[in-house]
Amino acid sequence: MKAFERFTLPIAGFAAFLALWYGVVAATTPAPRRPASLGFADPHDGAALFVVVDPEQHRVVSDVLPLDRAKRLDAIEKLRIVLGEHQPTVAAVPRGTGKSGALPETIEAAKNEFGGGLVVGEIEAQGEAAEQAERRALAMQEKRQLYETWLPKPHEAFAALFEMIPTGEMFRHIVASVMRVAIGFAIAVCLGIPFGLAIGSFARVNALANSLIQVLRPISPIAWLPVATLLFQGGDVAAIYLIWLCSFFPITISTAAAVATVDLKYRRSAMNFGVHGIELARSVLLPASMPAILTALRVSIGICWVVVVAAEMLGVEQGLGYLVLDARNQLRYDRVVAAMIVIGVIGLLIDMTMRRFERTELERRGLLRT
Amino acid sequence: MSHLGDVFATAPSGASQPAQAEPPRRSKIVVRDVHKTFKTKKGNVPVLEGVSFEVREREFLAIVGPSGCGKSTILNCIAGFEPFESGSIEVDGQPVVRPSKKRVFVFQETGIFPWLSVWDNIGFGLGRAMPFEQKNEIVMRYIDLVGLRGFEKALPNELSGGMKQRVEFARALAVDPDILYLDEPFGALDALTRLEMRREIVRIWKTTGKTCLLVTHDVEEACELADRVAVMTRRPATIQEVIPNPLPRPRDPDLKGFRDLKARVFALLGVERRV
Numbered sequence: 001m002k003a004f005e006r007f008t009l010p011i012a013g014f015a016a017f018l019a020l021w022y023g024v025v026a027a028t029t030p031a032p033r034r035p036a037s038l039g040f041a042d043p044h045d046g047a048a049l050f051v052v053v054d055p056e057q058h059r060v061v062s063d064v065l066p067l068d069r070a071k072r073l074d075a076i077e078k079l080r081i082v083l084g085e086h087q088p089t090v091a092a093v094p095r096g097t098g099k100s101g102a103l104p105e106t107i108e109a110a111k112n113e114f115g116g117g118l119v120v121g122e123i124e125a126q127g128e129a130a131e132q133a134e135r136r137a138l139a140m141q142e143k144r145q146l147y148e149t150w151l152p153k154p155h156e157a158f159a160a161l162f163e164m165i166p167t168g169e170m171f172r173h174i175v176a177s178v179m180r181v182a183i184g185f186a187i188a189v190c191l192g193i194p195f196g197l198a199i200g201s202f203a204r205v206n207a208l209a210n211s212l213i214q215v216l217r218p219i220s221p222i223a224w225l226p227v228a229t230l231l232f233q234g235g236d237v238a239a240i241y242l243i244w245l246c247s248f249f250p251i252t253i254s255t256a257a258a259v260a261t262v263d264l265k266y267r268r269s270a271m272n273f274g275v276h277g278i279e280l281a282r283s284v285l286l287p288a289s290m291p292a293i294l295t296a297l298r299v300s301i302g303i304c305w306v307v308v309v310a311a312e313m314l315g316v317e318q319g320l321g322y323l324v325l326d327a328r329n330q331l332r333y334d335r336v337v338a339a340m341i342v343i344g345v346i347g348l349l350i351d352m353t354m355r356r357f358e359r360t361e362l363e364r365r366g367l368l369r370t
Numbered sequence: 371m372s373h374l375g376d377v378f379a380t381a382p383s384g385a386s387q388p389a390q391a392e393p394p395r396r397s398k399i400v401v402r403d404v405h406k407t408f409k410t411k412k413g414n415v416p417v418l419e420g421v422s423f424e425v426r427e428r429e430f431l432a433i434v435g436p437s438g439c440g441k442s443t444i445l446n447c448i449a450g451f452e453p454f455e456s457g458s459i460e461v462d463g464q465p466v467v468r469p470s471k472k473r474v475f476v477f478q479e480t481g482i483f484p485w486l487s488v489w490d491n492i493g494f495g496l497g498r499a500m501p502f503e504q505k506n507e508i509v510m511r512y513i514d515l516v517g518l519r520g521f522e523k524a525l526p527n528e529l530s531g532g533m534k535q536r537v538e539f540a541r542a543l544a545v546d547p548d549i550l551y552l553d554e555p556f557g558a559l560d561a562l563t564r565l566e567m568r569r570e571i572v573r574i575w576k577t578t579g580k581t582c583l584l585v586t587h588d589v590e591e592a593c594e595l596a597d598r599v600a601v602m603t604r605r606p607a608t609i610q611e612v613i614p615n616p617l618p619r620p621r622d623p624d625l626k627g628f629r630d631l632k633a634r635v636f637a638l639l640g641v642e643r644r645v
Contacts, residue, residue: 265477265478265479265481266481266483268449268451268469268475268477268481269475269477269481269482269483269494271451271468271469272449272469272470272471272473272474272475272495273471273474273494273495273497273545274469274470274471274495274497275494279498283494283498284483287483287485287486288483288485290485365484365485365525366484366485366486366525366526366527366528367484367485367527368527
């Protein structure tokens with residue numbers, strides 16, 4: 001591999017991914033749905049003209065609504081028929097018709113009956129009232145093209161990301177997630193390594209704990225989610241518990257396995273010098289197992305970072321997992337994807353940091369294979 | 371070796387008597403009729419079938435035998451690392467039940483800890499409780515003995531194979547044992563380093579007056595180093611014969627006496643030497 005390819009090939013990889021992303025989104029995005037539009041004008045006293053334009057921008061129907069208070073029910077009924085067929089989202093109320101008080105009231109009543117989605121505006125009646133109403137309805141429809149919620153294209157996701165950075169919102173979520181992982185992982189390290197050493201060193205501890213761990217280990221942290229939420233009443237503790245859970249078993253098992261395979265000559269050397277028990281574990285088994293333990297730490301902090309997103313989907317109000325869920329609930333898929341990008345980048349940074357730590361630690365301990 | 375004089379000057383007190391000046395007499399290690407069987411899935415494989423021999427105080431005894439004959443096994447049994455089924459192994463009249471600091475094992479491939487510096491490795495057997503001053507004095511004495519001054523802080527992976535083996539010897543000697551068990555200690559070294567290390571081990575043995583029990587498949591090595599050479603049979607192993615080696619040191623492998631001794635060992639092993 002040539003030197004420049006070291007840089008150009010990864011960039012090409014990313015470019016290919018972005019192109020694929022764009023292609024998939026562009027190909028699957030549903031066509032925009034333009035609902036029927038409704039326009040009103042005020043041709044003469046005591047009546048209002050309304051025009052409905054369908055998505056193909058043809059006039060569907062126009063009629064004159066009596067603005068007489070007494071005939072309001074008729075007017076609503078007429079609107080109901082029209083709205084029922086075409087579900088307009090735009091209505092323009094002619095200025096000045098408010099004087100009689102009947103038309104806005106009529107539209108309001110119709111809106112309530114047909115639910116949300118009816119936007120009411122006012123237009124001025126000038127010249128030929130019907131034409132004016134129609135033109136207004138068309139103009140409104142142009143602006144109000146409604147898209148179905150769909151996946152963002154790359155630039156939209158990055159736009160959402162850069163929108164959340166200066167406000168400090170993204171930072172807040174990142175800090176929350178990183179803190180949870182740091183605390184849960186630290187507890188797992190502090191408990192898992194000694195426990196693994198004990199299992200690897202003492203046959204009785206192994207007999208006691210090994211089968212239990214083998215049963216508990218395959219239970220996904222996600223499966224623990226309901227239990228954790230109830231037990232710890234949700235919140236930070238539940239999330240930290242899940243982080244701890246997903247890293248404790250891999251660390252313990254890897255440490256125990258590494259201890260079990262420590263070179264016999266190291267054990268015998270130590271035995272020969274009268275070193276045994278806890279001192280053997282501390283001064284020989286732990287350092288001899290260090291390469292495997294460091295790898296286990298790197299792998300399990302990766303798992304933690306995966307699990308924290310799931311753990312934050314219940315009972316917390318900060319963190320990248322919360323951000324994903326919250327953005328989804330708001331149908332802000334651009335933010336969902338922005339959060340995914342951040343999760344990936346931070347995961348990469350964590351892995352790089354751990355690799356560097358692993359390397360320097362092995363080097364310092366003279367265990368680096370060259 | 372230019373630092374030989376220094377080494378003798380700094381050698382541990384009471385240990386500078388060359389072993390050859392005064393022929394060893396008292397039995398240090400007594401092995402009687404030891405049997406051992408390896409249990410495998412395909413059945414029991416007898417490894418040792420009535421191994422008996424003695425090592426005298428301050429003696430250098432070498433056990434030679436074909437590969438896989440059980441020489442390392444008998445050494446592990448003597449060191450207390452492995453159990454055996456019947457027979458007895460006694461050191462200083464006491465049966466061996468577990469390893470002891472008084473009898474240190476030097477491993478085939480270096481058993482020094484890669485995560486500890488040369489200084490820490492040599493001081494390992496002295497325990498953590500020993501005050502630094504005292505420990506430093508002992509460690510530095512043995513660093514000098516094996517000629518590694520200046521490498522105290524080096525980690526094993528910064529050292530050559532021969533230097534690592536010197537660290538291993540120094541670590542074993544630092545606890546001032548009576549006996550060194552050497553399990554093909556030069557097996558992993560290149561031919562030139564091996565020659566150098568043989569001279570070194572003879573020098574250390576003469577300087578410190580330890581009893582040495584060497585296991586090797588290298589007949590020349592056994593003949594160069596040992597006062598007596600015990601020849602083992604193929605598995606299941608017994609001792610065929612223990613050949614005394616009265617050749618004066620330093621020994622020259624090209625002299626007739628040496629060649630005759632080697633020929634005798636090869637004959638016992640049943641190996642045709644001419645290729």
